[in-house]
Amino acid sequence: QQQVKQSPQSLIVQKGGISIINCAYENTAFDYFPWYQQFPGKGPALLIAIRPDVSEKKEGRFTISFNKSAKQFSLHIMDSQPGDSATYFCAARTPTGGGADGLTFGKGTHLIIQP
C-alpha cells in the first residue's frame, strides 16, 4: 500500500521553464510534508517543507502548493536551471508519538533541465 503517490516518474523541462511535480497522500494523520532533492551519488537533502495548515510556501524559485481537502501537494520550480537536474522526492511525516517520527516517501521524479 503506497501512502504517498508521486508523479510524474520522469520530467524533462527546458531551461527557464516551470517544473511541476505532484504528490497525493491517503493518511490524514500526516502532519508535515517535505520535499527532498537528491543528486547522483549523494543522500537526499531537504529542499522545502510545508505543514497542512498552510496552502502555499515559497522559498526562492521553489514553491509548495498544498490542498488539504484534496490531499494533494505539489512542487513548482520556477525558471528551472540545468543545476536543478536531480531526483525529487515528496514525503509525509508519519507521527509515531515516540519522538522518532519517520518519513514516508513518494517514488521520486527524475527531473532533467535541458539547456
Added chain:
Amino acid sequence: DTAVSQTPKYLVTQMGNDKSIKCEQNLGHDTMYWYKQDSKKFLKIMFSYNNKELIINETVPNRFSPKSPDKAHLNLHINSLELGDSAVYFCASSQPKSSGNTIYFGEGSWLTVV
C-alpha cells in the same frame, strides 16, 4: 565537518556473509534512522532510534539488526546477506519534532551482494 557520516561508502560482498555499516552524526540530534533505497530509487524507512531506544522497526528481516551504542551512533549489522539486500543504505538523523523535525541524510552506503 560532515553532519551524518557513514562507512563504508561502497561494499561488495558474497552471499551468506555478515557485514556492518557504521553511522555517526555530529549534529547533537536525539533521533537516528536507517533508510533503504532500492534499484528503482524507492526510499523506505527501516528503523528509527530515539535516544538509543528503538522506536520504529518496519517489516525488515531479522537478519538486519541495528545497534545504537550512544546517541551519536547507529550501526547496522546484516547477517547472512542475500542478493536482494543489494541497495543503498542511508543513515539519517533529526531534531525533535518541536524543532522542525528536519531529517538529515548521510551520503549512503552502496551494498552489492554477489
